[in-house]
Each structure stands twice: as structure tokens, then as C-alpha cells.
Amino acid sequence: MNKVKVNIKINQEYISKAVDANILLSDFLRYNLKLTGTHIGCDTSQCGSCIIMLDDKCVKSCSVLLAQCNNKNVVTVEGLGKIDKLHKVQEAFKNNHGLQCGFCTPGILFSALELSMRKNQRSEYQIRKFLDGNFCRCTGYHNIVKSIKSFLKEKDLVNEKV
């Protein structure tokens, strides 16, 4: 297998190494770095459970080669918050019962974060539409939407960068 050199920042840590040219970002995160919070639900770019942030944009990591992430910044759910210091979006989901089994949750947290960067998208319809690419088999979405609304409201109130 051809090797390519990548320089990448993942959850604030710099990694510089030669990797297989065809390794997916999702596989690298899960199997090489053991960052198993990035879930793989379909491997065909549909379910959204593998979404991470790549340079402040949500991407489905099962559809991106690690080699395409050269010189980029990746954040996975492990880099969002810690068990004793949750990120505000995680707190909103916790407080509003926005998850059940949690399989879809890492991807949905990042979708909520990206949505929060779009100032003019705050209606329930817009939130539901934005979640088009995130499948949840448990919740019926009601409390997910409630959690995102609560997060967006708090973020607007404190006007802070998340």
C-alpha cells in the first residue's frame, strides 16, 4: 500500500506520520488512535454517527481519507468536553434528555455546534432540516431538538464562541 505523510492536529495534539493512502479518517480515529467516540453506523455516508469537526465544519469521517486532512484541525467528541467539565452543548443534551443509547449523539453534537455558527438558523423547522443527515433510532428527535434549542438560546444569551 502506498504511504503518504500527513501532519494533522487532532484534539489539540499534533500528529505527523506516514499512513496508508487509503485509510479513512473514521478508521484512523477509531482503530489507530482508539478515539471510539466517533461511531460508525453505516460506512456509506448516510447515518451521521461518524461526524466530526474538520476545520470548523462538520464532515462524515467515514467519507474522508486521512490523507485529505493534511494540515487540518480535527475535533472529535473526546476533544469537546470532559466527564467533569462538559461542553455547553453536552450539558444541554444532558439537561434536556437529548439522548438514549447515545450512538448518534457525537455526530449530533457536532451538527448542533455547526448550526450554532449560523446566526440566522434558529427555528424548529431549520433545526430539524439541519439534522437531515443525522439518524437517531431511539429518541424520535423531540428531545434532541429541545436540547439544541436550549443550547442555541444559551449561546445567544452569553454571545460566546463555542
Ligand code: FES
Ligand atoms: S458511518 Fe459515516 S455516515 Fe454513517
Ligand code: FES
Ligand atoms: S440516542 Fe440511540 S440512536 Fe440516537
